[in-house]
Amino acid sequence: MTSAKAAPARPSAWTPWILPVLLIAGWQAASQLGLLSSRILPQPWAVAKAFWTLAASGELWVHLRTSLWRAISGFAIGAGLGLLLGLLTGSFRRAETLLDTTLQMVRNIPALALIPLVILWFGIDETAKLFLLAVGVFFPVYLNTFHGIRSADQGLIEMARSYGLSGWPLYRDVILPAALPSILVGVRFSLGLVWVLLIVAETISAQAGIGYMTMNAREFLQTDVVLVGILLYALLGKLADLLSRGMEKHFLRWNPAYR
């Protein structure tokens, strides 16, 4: 769609980065003035050097790839199932009566409370981690999908029916787009959650991954490597957020609130 309207005046693209840069500068200054012991918090410069060493040796990429792979597959399984079941229970009363009570009960169990059981079931290999991620990510997507379908504007549905739409076309053209803003809220929330769960899953027991890297570094008192890991999580989280915002911007471009 071409729009003749000029974009509204925006603050510079760098504005959001002022605060992080100031924080890092203050941190560097405090370390250099001896206010911060390097055992507690190494200098940013040391962290950057540790990052460089890890990147140059290739170790960093191995961990990063492992973590990313876990996050993506865990998210895909959990969010995919959540979307599917949410659509099902949202669209069919019978599916709701059959499934919703059970799902609501399971929902109230914190995913992390399952860790002992998961370890007993799957041991400490990949399956256990994926299971934890998928369970945690499932519910935000499921609940928001269900809610989105149920709160679709009845007036629009009535209109569409009276104009001859029914079945799949009605679903595709009216109900699904009406539920989409809510579904994307669930996706965004899940994308944030997936890192939290990943950190926990990887610190339990792992042979690779960012969580493993930081836990390992802690044992050797390598605070700089620990910080590299933490900062990596922050960056990945930001990246996930950008991704979900991009999806919102694309799929909800009809909505003035997302332009």
Add this chain to the structure above:
Amino acid sequence: MNISTTLFDTGALPREGGAWTKVPVSASAPAKRQGVSVALEGLTKSFGTRTVLHDVKLELNAGEFVAVVGRSGCGKSTLLRAIAGLETAEQGSIAIGGGLGKIAASVRIMFQEARLLPWKSVLDNVAIGMPRSLNAAAATLATVGLADRADDWPAELSGGQRQRVALARALLHEPELLLLDEPLGALDALTRIEMQQLIESLWQARGFTAVLVTHDVQEAIALADRVVLIEDGRITLDLKVDLPRPRARGSVAFASLEQRLLGHILNHPPAAAIAAAA
């Protein structure tokens, strides 16, 4: 429940792509009569214990423009929704086009809100239910004066423009019966008069039967051949409006009709209002 669901062939064939791309909006053009007659018989409808329509009997001639007026909550919208097939009546029959039909393909309704799909472009909204007739949709959009907004989102339109899109959407289906459920209620006075003129000229050009539900007595007299007054779910007045078109709102005949109708409505306050006033 004795509404028959048989749908007689009333000539309501889809007339896609017919010679109607540019309908001249002048009254001098030979009108293409595509209206149907409507007959309601003993229509009764209640929500819970509250009866909204009592044994309503109403006959509309093909191509006639009938306005239904009344206080809010009198049942006029329910009557319209029953004709549209959006409500099912407990008793009585609705015959559209001589045959007893539930909802014919050629009946279209315009709601108080435009009810456009916000995620579809204006043009796609007009073409809803007929996704293959985008050309006809563009032509219809032009007849309501919005040809240049085809690619915009509904959110970018004003309230009046949205209702014009909704009108185009209804007209694309070449309705034989157009039901208007207070479609102009939320518009400002000027836009409302413009819309009234647009609806009148399109009705004259196409000749569909029109039922307009409104609480605006002036609007009813400006547009309708007949004004039907509903009070407490019953038709209490059926007034023929025999004024030449286009109707001048300031004329003596117009004003006297308006007075008569208003007087009728105001002299029959609902029972609850009498009790409250006492």
